[in-house]
Amino acid sequence: MKYVTSIAALTLLSASVAQAAEIDVTITNLTKGIHFTPFILAAHDSNAHLFQTGEPASAEIEAMAEGGDISGLATQAGNLGAVVVENPANGILNPGASTTTSMSTGSLDRLTIASMLLPTNDGFVGIDSWHIPAEAGTYTVYLNGYDAGTEANDELATSMPNPPFITFGNGGTGVEATVTNADIHIHPGNLGDTNATGGISDLDSSAHRWLNPVAMLTVTVK
Numbered sequence: 001m002k003y004v005t006s007i008a009a010l011t012l013l014s015a016s017v018a019q020a021a022e023i024d025v026t027i028t029n030l031t032k033g034i035h036f037t038p039f040i041l042a043a044h045d046s047n048a049h050l051f052q053t054g055e056p057a058s059a060e061i062e063a064m065a066e067g068g069d070i071s072g073l074a075t076q077a078g079n080l081g082a083v084v085v086e087n088p089a090n091g092i093l094n095p096g097a098s099t100t101t102s103m104s105t106g107s108l109d110r111l112t113i114a115s116m117l118l119p120t121n122d123g124f125v126g127i128d129s130w131h132i133p134a135e136a137g138t139y140t141v142y143l144n145g146y147d148a149g150t151e152a153n154d155e156l157a158t159s160m161p162n163p164p165f166i167t168f169g170n171g172g173t174g175v176e177a178t179v180t181n182a183d184i185h186i187h188p189g190n191l192g193d194t195n196a197t198g199g200i201s202d203l204d205s206s207a208h209r210w211l212n213p214v215a216m217l218t219v220t221v222k
Helices: 060-065 070-080
Strands: 011-012 022-029 040-044 085-086 098-104 110-118 123-131 134-142 145-147 215-221
Touching: 022 110, 040 070, 040 098, 040 123, 060 110, 060 123, 070 085, 085 098, 123 134, 123 215
Parallel strands: none
Antiparallel strands: 011 134, 022 098, 022 215, 040 085, 040 110, 110 123, 123 145, 134 215
16 A cells, blocks of 8 residues: 645735845645655756656655655755755644745756645645745745646555545545646546445545645745
């Protein structure tokens, strides 16, 4: 069993001329019943991408999206000269919770963030190469959930991570049996059902169903 973007709005709250070198980053889980695995945050230049929608997922993205493993992405980002922050929440980010970290980005002006969505087969929340503003201020961005396109979204307990704090039934027949889009794309969200011992899904639709956006990103440029 495997374990463990997308800009909807951008709000400038205050601004004065400054160089984007020191930033505070806050991520808030906006969902009712979805948990986020440890995040990776990478500040890098405009030539680097850890993932892109419409493109196949790398092995590093697959490991993160299916099992929450960010070690490969951290190595990849480091090799690209990125400033990397791993696991700012010191573990799982629960629904409604927030985590904040600080980064010294220097001349690097792009920000990429990723974390697996639990429980999903290969869903993740993230943002790809967001341009860090050069003006001081506080900026808010809403983040979508993505499907890595590496595993069928069957929503079955046998093929999804099952941490002790997430409970769901078993005996479902499976929402889908094959991958229908093998590129990174917007996740359709969990379907779930209300049958704990059967139905098509092992997920509880009253707790595990979700729609985008799933997270709020707040960046303060100092």
